[in-house]
Amino acid sequence: MGDRTGGDDRKQQQLDHRRVSPEGARLTTDQGLRVDDTDNSLSAGERGPSLMEDFHLREKITHFDHERIPERVVHARGSGAYGHFRLHESLAEYTTAEFLTDTSLTTPVFVRFSTVAGSRGSADTVRDVRGFATKFYTRQGNFDLVGNNMPVFFIQDGIKFPDFVHAVKPEPASEIPQASSAHDTLWDFVQLQPETMHMMMWLMSDRALPRSYAMMEGFGVHTFRLVNAQGRATFVKFHWKPRLGTHSLAWDETQKIAGKNPDFNRADLWERIESGVFPEYEFGVQLVPEEDEHAFDFDLLDPTKIIPEEQVPVRRVGTLVLDRNPDNFFAETEQVAFHLGNVVPGIDFTNDPLLQARLFSYLDTQLIRLGGPNFPQLPVNRPVAPVRNHHRDGYHQTDLHQGRASYHKNSLSGGCPAVGGEGSYTHYQERVDGHKIRKRSESFADHYSQATLFWNSMSDWEKEHIVGAFRFELGKCDHRHIREGVVEQLDRVDHDLAVQVAEGVGVEPPRKAATANHGRTSPALSQANA
C-alpha cells in the first residue's frame, strides 16, 4: 500500500503488522494445528453420535457462540474510514498541540459516522442526528473529536442523558418504533424539557437527512479550550466543512431508500473511497478570547447554543481526507473507542455540564462494550505515540511488559518511565470557586431565542420541510396533551410555525403569540411539576 497519508504512514505500518491474510494458507485450529476435515464432525460410526473429543468441532462452535459483543448504547449504527489531516495555517498563537501548529505534519485519522438512535442493523436514511467522530493519531497521543452533524444538543446537562436516551429509544414493552423521532416518549420529553427546542428545530430540518457522509458538516458542539505555550487559554468551537457542500435527501426519498437500500450512506462512503473520489472536509475553528467569556447573550458553556458565525467567523485551517476503507468492519469500525477525554497538550475542557458528564461516560461504557481495560491496545485504538505506564494484566492483555516492577517509583526494573517534562500534559489552571449546589445558572435559561434564529434563517421551502416534518412526526403521537404541549413550546419559537404545526396534528392552534420573554418558565413544565 502506498503512502496515502502523505508523509506519515506510521499508523499504516502499525496496522500492517496486524493484518492476517488467508492467501495461500492452510486451515488450522486456533492452536495452529492443520485440520483434515472441517465439514464432518467426529462421530461414532457413519450414523452415530458426535464425540466429545472432537476439539475442532468444539472450538469452531465455541468461537462462533462468542462472536457478538454488546452494541453501543447510542450511535450503534456506524461506518468508518481511515484518512489523514493536514494543517494549512498554524494555530501556535493559541495552542501547543503539535498537529495544530506544525504545518509540515500529516496526521493519520480514523473517522466513524453514525446514526444515534437505531440499532446496529437499522437503516441509514432515518431522520436522526449523525455522529462524526474523529480519532487523530498524533505524535503526542490520540486526540478524539467526538462530534455530531448538528452544532447543538438536546440537553444542557449530562445527568439528563439517560432520561433523554430512554425517551428516544423504542418503548420498553414493545420495542416499537425504531424510527428515532416518531413516538410519544420523545415528544413527551420534548414538551417537558424546553431546552430541547433549538435542537428539535435542527432535527426536524433537512439536516437530519444527509445525502452522503461526504456532504455533511461536523461540529464538536461544546466550547473547548486551546492553551498556548504561555499558558493563555482561548475558547474554541471545532467545525468540519465538507468540500462538496452540505446536501440532504428529501423526506420521500429517504423513506424509499430505507426500504430499497438501508445501507445507502454506508455503501456511498465505501464506494467513494474504493473509486478514489475521497471525501474531504475543511477543519475550522471559532476562537473567543477568555476575556470575552461573558460578551454573548447566551452562555458559552451551554451546549444548546451556537456561536453565530456572523459574530465569530469560522477560520478554516486544515483539511481532512478519507482515503482508505477498513480491512475489517468488526475489528476497526465496531471496536474503535472514542472518548472526549483523549486530549493532547494544548487542548483542554470547559465546565460545560454536558461535556463534563461525557468525560465520564465513554470510558465507562467501553469497559463493558469492549470487555475490560485493554481495548486501547486494539489496532484501531492503539496510538502511534509510544505507550509506557504501569497498567498491567486484565482481560485481553496483549503486550509483553518487561521488567520486574510495575509501580512508580521503582529502582528495579531497569528503568522507570520518567514523569513530567517538556511535552507532558498539564491541565489549564482555571480558577474555580463556588458552593456545592444542584442548580443551573440563569444564563442557561433562554431556550427559545436561538431556535427562533434558526427558524428565521430558513428559506420558504426549508420552512415548509420543517413544518412537514413536525406534522409527520408529532402527528404520530397518540396523546393529545403531548401534541398540545409541543405546539405550546413551538409558539414560543414562532407563532406561524406553531399554527401550521397545530393544524397538521389535530390540535387547536394557539390564539396569539406567546409572551416574548422567551419562556424562562415553561407552562408544560409547571403543569408537570404541579
Ligand code: HEM
Ligand atoms: C457515542 C457524540 C452526548 C454518551 C457517541 C458517538 C458520537 C457521540 C459521535 C459515536 C462514537 C463512535 O462512532 O463510536 C455525542 C455528542 C454529544 C453526546 C456530539 C453532545 C454534544 C453524550 C452524552 C453522553 C454520551 C451527554 C453521556 C453522558 C455516549 C456513549 C456512547 C456515545 C455511552 C457510546 C460509546 C461507545 O460505546 O463507544 N457520542 N455524544 N454522549 N455517546 Fe455521545
